Amino acid sequence: MARLLARPGHAAAIGPCVIEIDGGMIRRIRPAAPDDGAPLPVLAMPALADAHDHGRGLRSLAIGAADAPLELWISRLGAEPVVDPYLRAGAAFARLAESGVCAVNHCHNTQDGRALLEEARGVARAASAVGIRVGFAVPFAGRNPLVYGDERALLTALGPRAQAEAAARRGRTLEEGLALVERIAELEGPCFSVQYGPVGPQWVEDGALRAIARASAETGRRVHMHLFETQTQRDWADARYEGGLVAHLDRIGLLSDRLTLAHAVWLRPDEAELLAERGVTISLNPSSNLRLRSGLAPAALFHRAGLGFGIGLDGMSLDDDDDMLREVRLLRHLANAAQPGSHEEAIPVPALLDAAFVTGRRSIVGDDGGGRLQAGAPCDLMLLDLPALAGDVLDPDPDLIPLLLGRASRRHVRGMMVAGRMVVADGACTGVDRPAIEQALLSQARDVAARVARDPAWQQAREEGIRRFYAYNHHLLPDPDPEEAKKHHRRDDRR
Template sequence: MPHSDASSLLDAACAMLWTPTALTARQAMKGASGRKPCSLLIRGGIVIPAPDDVDSLIEDGAVCALGDRIVAVGSFGQLLREYAPELVCGSDKHLVIPGLVNAHDHVRAPSTRQLGVHDDVLEAWIVDLLRLPRVDPRIASTLACCRLLRSGVTTVVNSFYEGSGERYENILADTVAGCERSGVRTLMSLSVLDQGIVAELLGNVLPHLPESMRNCVREILNARDPIATSDYFDIVRNWRAASPSGRTLFMMGPVSVHWCSDGLLQAIWEQARALDLPIQTHLLESPYQRDRASTRYGRSVIQYMSEAGLLSSRLSCVHCVHVTQADIELLAGAGVSVIHCASSNQRLNNGTAPVSRMLKTGVNVGLGLDSLTINDDDDMFEEMRQVARVSAGGERRLVRVRTGAALQMATVNGARALGMMNDIGTLEVGKKADIITVKLSEDPALEHGQFPGSDIGVGIGSDTGTGIDSVSLDRIVNRARKSDVDTVVVDGEIVVDDGRNRHIDEQALLDELHEALARETRRRSQNDATIAGLKSYVHALLERRSQTASMT
């Protein structure tokens, strides 16, 4: 058999086989052909390099990586002729897209619902979090990040907070270690506050409590000792300077503008500029926050932030449910990003953020799971569906986010919000090799995509028509599930293969976690019943505040 024929047969075989052995055989035959080196080639029947540019879609395409960077994107056949990969994965039965960006999370495992804290209005739910048992942060963060990776998330913002200043840095170290162990890319948003909501709420309900509950509440308040701001800034500087690896980065994180003094906000912004760090904060999440901010500033909190010089492209604001059109225009004009948490907003009764108006006005909107997905399963694809379906923000006619825009929010927009557009968000030469493969539907009835006219409604986004671009986007957003994610690559390394983490025995970690929780349950504080009983008083306080706000 001629050398070229044998070589072609090996190419065909290696296109189907994912094993290094098959590829080694081909390389031995063709290694002297002058092909360029490539550590990984990922094939897809459909490759979407740039979700914000549907024209970039490639049928039977591939992505080549050398080390942690992408070196080529193009047709599978051509790249196989030009490159000699050490490993091939994917197939013509896969979609290949950029790794997903979960731009806001709290990296919790188990979930709050699994630990007995059920959904409620935000402020009552936050008080109820006091009942959560302490979980080993290494185990919790490892498990949570493994779940996210299996959902196709390659980059996550971990909004980290520890209520005890004494334990803050130790818990941070363990959390970072857990995230790193999982293999995900993490931006640690190091949180701080000096006007905590728990102290405010409990202080306000204290006079209304029976004497039997007051001492317990006083003990809770006295035990809360948040990190001193000077210590916080030292930790930020030290950890930024000694980042454990390229997969762990840092942000500054005022927990919420509503829970920080004006002086602390200014100090955070000054340090962020000096250290060239992004900032993320919760903002206007609930009606209570909206009314409290209006009382505090005598105007929109976003107007206050604009006047105080706190709005810039360095900033991403999480939630922004209760914003006006004037607020949206200020955010767009300053280049501020919004992180939309659709499921969380529903579960905690916060309302619907006006995402369609934000996008139309020019605000960059990313996507965050907030550790509160609608089905409690950290499914990024289900979250995209929530975004596409629930986005009108109080508008009477149907104004929804199109599927293409939802995918952009989970990739390109998230990268932009974090200041990482040069590294992640799209599959482009020179960018980080953060790539996922998604199994295409095996149902023949679905392979032909939508019927003409099925994409109804007024849409905000880029995908239009019924060609292969809209069909592919529809497959991802409206049909894909977390279980369809096959391969997850971070920094050119296959972290998840066939839906399983290659480095972590998740079941063993779960068993260890269950044993620890059983011990913790036996030690649970006698205050638990009191904390649970506080919720009715918090609800009454919120109702009084709401009535007062409606009369002003």
């Protein structure tokens, strides 16, 4: 029995109420009666959805990848030690759960290209153990692993080591990737579902995107992809796709209500309108866009265009603490700051809260009626510490929305239920011992890292090469003829 905010942004808090649960669903919500006992000092409300993340148990700062422009930062991620996929995802999911997140789009970053199925098994097991709903995007990538564009001059400049690394890259073929999606789909259950995860258009060949669009239409499975995270990516695309990349994606059938696009920082108004028409969902990732210097996504424009959006942490929350409630606040403040002088909310509060509770969730589990507490909806709710949130407010019955938007953070999350199962109680995961998982992950990672020789000078040289590649606009040059590129690699092999 608790105070109840059933539809945040659409109806005021009521209560105390009793939520009756049956088979993981809300059967009925009724006003508390005298014999229900004393009300708990909590606010019950829908649990949050994280519309874009990567499930990295070791945060990027922990592996030595300092915040930097995305194109440089990505090159640092190779320092992550290969660890048990269960521990890796389990630590991340447990932190999310304790932040009030009941559902997450997990864009899987493969640790070992040959072990994706094994990794997926570990992630699925972690999802069930923690008890949150995970949409697993199976990664597809096939081009531009080092830079967007012709890497040959860069490899030559970097010397034999870079060439050896490039030769050792072993990607999955499109067919292998599509077959793996089917294998991984065998793991599907209440906490785990599968999506196609083309990593981003600059990393996936057009033919593969076309095949994924077709497969998604045939199977009904969702697609999750990064798009226009940085201006460099936008410029790369503008130099290659006459008429625009977004129009091209539309022509090949990728734009549909099954598609989620992460970031979209550099989307133009006409493109936002087209995406809205096709029913595409965006994941806005404000912290990540700040830390990786990607820019500010035009969230108000998306709202005006009727383009649906959720909110994602991307493993890069501002304070590196996976705080989803703070992320909502950050998005709101950044969107308002982008229209100085206006006395209107850039994103009206109901739309902002729908992003956090409803729209992002749909991009993970589909429209299951969740994100609102009502009869017939899944019982996915969180409990916030009401005295901590509102104890200093003079009004004995205050409007809770300004407090939620203005100060709520993960420290207020006392409990969470997913499908009626209490997965967080007293602020801690019940299904796993989060500190123990984090500790096991850390000691395993330290063991692995100790066996790998660090070479900061090499990393620095590589970054300098990447920096120069973009500074000289090599990403705007035409792609090499595939036959030419092959010849070059053969020449490298002989060296």
